[in-house]
Amino acid sequence: MENVDIHTTPALVPPPGITPNLQNPYSLERYIIATSVICLFLATSATLARTFTKAYILKKMQLEDYSLIFSTSGFAAFTAVIVAAGEDGAGRHQWNVSIAMTQRIGMYANVVEILYPPLMFAAKFAVLVQIQRIFTAHKKDFIYWSVLVLIAANIVMYATIFFVFIFACNPREKIWMPHLAGKCLSVNAAIIATGVMNLVSDCTILALPLMGISELQMPLKKKIGAGAVFATGVL
Template identity: 30%
Template sequence: MNSSLLEQPGLDPPPGVIPDFVHTGGYHNFGYGLIISTSIISTVAVLARLVSSIGMRKLLIEDLLLVAALGVFSGIQYITYDLSIYPGFWTHQWNVQNGFLPHFLYNVHLGAVFYGPASLLIKISILVNWLRIFVPKNTRGPTFWILHTLIWTNVVFYFITTVTEIVRCYPREKIWNPFYEGGVCTININDQNIATSIINFISDSTILAAPQWVIWKLQMSRARKWGISLLFVIGIGAWVFGVVRLAYFIKLLWSNDATFIFSGVALWTILEVTTGFLIMGIPAFPRAAKMLPMSDSIASFFQSLWSRSGLSKTQISIPQWQFYKPKSRRRRGLWEITDLETHDMLSVATTNVNSNTTQVHTTTGGNESDDAIKTHDDPARTQIV
């Protein structure tokens, strides 16, 4: 191959623009900050989930799936780090040389390969967790079949799209090397990516809506339903990020300025995946905070500071969270949702024929007394307080 061709700009610049291969105009610090912040958030979310499960002496399959997803996500982060070093985020393709394009397109290919398994592992983790929460054992209701359909549909969908991305060209170098002569690509990648993006959008929308139907059928006050329902609102963030990623991805398929548009794909992909970790991690934060080794000492330290300052409890109230160890059994507020309620929110009603009364108990092992449950002769009046 002619070496002079590799030294030319990767794209013809607009009139009057001179390509600069040294100062590309890319944003390097933006990429570093994105990688560091999202890596910390994702890791903390997964650790909170693990600590919470270990505290309950029950490591669940969804926890292991999250750990695997975090490992795959590190591959996406590495690609973003490489992009941040050179040429930087939002760099126009005329500011890089043709010789750089195979390296760049190889990272794009790796990003597409990593995205499928990462998204699959997170979605399956969420769906398995919701299956545990919303479907009582040994039941086969509509929710059971909806969640199982989503689980296996996503497994098949992401398996097919990941495999086809890997083997779409032969030899595989043709995938990322635009200057490779010969070979054949048997799959129309543009059509596949458009279909993949649309199916992914439908899947995200269904997963977001699925728990709401169940939550609003639970026997509890409307205010409590809003509190639990809004706990899943963070899923809307993942859905929005996925939609924006879809827009950038489709634009990437038809744009010649690939280095610039791919920055948008990378940004919104990372935000979408990170939000997925938060969906599973946030409910575990209360129990994880309670299990911190120094939680009691820290709480006592702040209480002693308030005492020495001369402020009475009527002047300044002790924070209600207090590492999630309430001292009184008062009615919890709308936003005081415990880890127990978010891991195993569904109450299973069993009928005692002799007494004609309904008893409600949570499916989680132990700590039933932590969540006060009132029962009445009328099942419709059952409340969780």
């Protein structure tokens, strides 16, 4: 690395017949920005609508409301980091990105990985507590205890993910500068494990309200309608 200018050297050798373009290459940046803005707009709009209803109409803010506000606020920071990574070359072919840009993208990626666990836990915590309030207001049944177990499991899961990505390498700089001497955990394995645990967690949280609706004393048609509302969580 001593004899290489990391600001002008492509981060990857291009395929045969392809010339690296570090100045004005094709990029997915505009799609990254558009997707990020749309997702942030939808999440913020939903949170603002809920907060307005709870704070000004019902005048009853609860723990899950503050958890949701925290999650949405953090999602704004999460989105800002993704957009910043796009400005530094995320969304380009790697041979159209300099080594220096790739290092910054790697640093942004690690920041996103660290932001993700507490924000996702806060969002799921809000959903779980809301499910508990709706379906177990006067009894401690299967759903009540399931919610507590899921909250505890998600705390353990996301805390583990959080610290794995903070201490992925020793020294930390090796995360985005792999040529440095040191040791790293398998980040790919951590990402795959995160995806699997998220899928299990999401499916379980989705199933709880459907189970609660199935036990309600109401006509089947109304059960299907109520279940459809909660089933939008599939999205």
